Amino acid sequence: MADPATLRESLAAALGGEQGSYTLAFSLSGRQATKRRYDLDVGIHLPLVTGFVHRDRGVRAPIDGLVILLDRHKNSQQGAGWHKGEFVFTLSNKPEEFCVEFDLSFSNGLGDLLTSIREGFSSHESDDLCRRLARLLVRAPEQLEQASHLCALLAEAQAPADRSAYAEALWAHARLLLLTGQDVAGAERAVEGAEQAVRSGRPLGHRISRSGQVLTSALKRFHQPEAARQVKNSLREA
Numbered sequence: 205m206a207d208p209a210t211l212r213e214s215l216a217a218a219l220g221g222e223q224g225s226y227t228l229a230f231s232l233s234g235r236q237a238t239k240r241r242y243d244l245d246v247g248i249h250l251p252l253v254t255g256f257v258h259r260d261r262g263v264r265a266p267i268d269g270l271v272i273l274l275d276r277h278k279n280s281q282q283g284a285g286w287h288k289g290e291f292v293f294t295l296s297n298k299p300e301e302f303c304v305e306f307d308l309s310f311s312n313g314l315g316d317l318l319t320s321i322r323e324g325f326s327s328h329e330s331d332d333l334c335r336r337l338a339r340l341l342v343r344a345p346e347q348l349e350q351a352s353h354l355c356a357l358l359a360e361a362q363a364p365a366d367r368s369a370y371a372e373a374l375w376a377h378a379r380l381l382l383l384t385g386q387d388v389a390g391a392e393r394a395v396e397g398a399e400q401a402v403r404s405g406r407p408l409g410h411r412i413s414r415s416g417q418v419l420t421s422a423l424k425r426f427h428q429p430e431a432a433r434q435v436k437n438s439l440r441e442a
Contacts, residue, residue: 211354212369215376216411218340218347221249221418226333228257228291230304244333249418250340251383252425253333257295269293270425273341273384274305289341291334306334308342344383351377355393367404371397372412375419375435382422391431394419398438413439 206214229241244267246255251271256264274288287308294301330336355377358370374397381390401408401416408416416439423432 206350208354208357208369211350211357212372215347215351215354216372216415218343219250219376219379219415219418220411221247221414223247223255224336225331226336227331228304228333230302232295232298246333248336248340250379251422252418253291253293253337265298266296267293268296270422271337271341271383273308273344275384287341289334289337291337304334306338308338341383344380348377348380348384351380361400364404364406367400368406368408368412371400371404371408371438372415373397374400375412375415379415379419379422382419382426387426387428390426391423391428394423394428394431395434398434401438402441408439 224246226244226246227241228244229239231239243258244255245258246253246267253267253269253271255267257267259265269291270293272290272292274290289306289308291304291306292301293304351373354373355370358366358373361367361370374393378390378393378397381387381393397416397419401412416435420432420436420439423429423435
């Protein structure tokens with residue numbers, strides 16, 4: 205596996221976030237209603253997805269969501285099982301929570317297969333948000349292993365700069381644990397990172413601070429308020 209500096213840069217790039225315009229098919233009237241495809245402008249800062257959905261007559265509604273990797277087994281005889289992603293979100297003018305589940309194999313029907321073939325042989329990239337999230341989620345298990353390895357390599361950190369690096373690694377690991385539905389373990393890692401951030405006794409820098417801010421919001425969404433509070437406080441104290 206790569207050296208710590210390379211792993212840090214790789215994970216930071218994967219979790220650093222991106223902005224884009226996408227489309228998403230869902231129903232505003234319940235699970236049984238006909239789905240409609242909406243245009244969105246969102247930022248993806250795993251596990252969070254936030255931005256705006258464009259409604260009728262130019263109306264924009266804030267959208268606030270999170271994405272989770274689901275790992276399921278069809279039966280006890282199967283090996284590694286199959287993966288799906290789940291995008292759970294709320295809209296500012298709607299009290300209920302919406303959920304869109306999507307396949308990570310890019311083979312859910314003829315349309316998906318044709319899109320995959322087109323993307324494979326040209327520069328075309330689908331604007332479907334679920335396909336974009338699927339491309340990010342498919343690497344999550346590997347990145348989770350990398351983050352765990354990086355944390356182990358930095359666990360003996362003593363110098364302030366090394367403690368900051370360790371805090372960044374712990375928060376990256378926490379975000380990936382949340383992404384894979386391991387909210388309790390993610391909260392524990394988040395608190396460890398907060399402790400290292402404070403113990404570093406130095407400014408964390410924009411990249412680490414931004415990761416902590418994303419993690420704070422994600423922990424609140426995953427109903428881990430105490431861990432969120434500790435991460436938020438560490439950003440003030442570091």
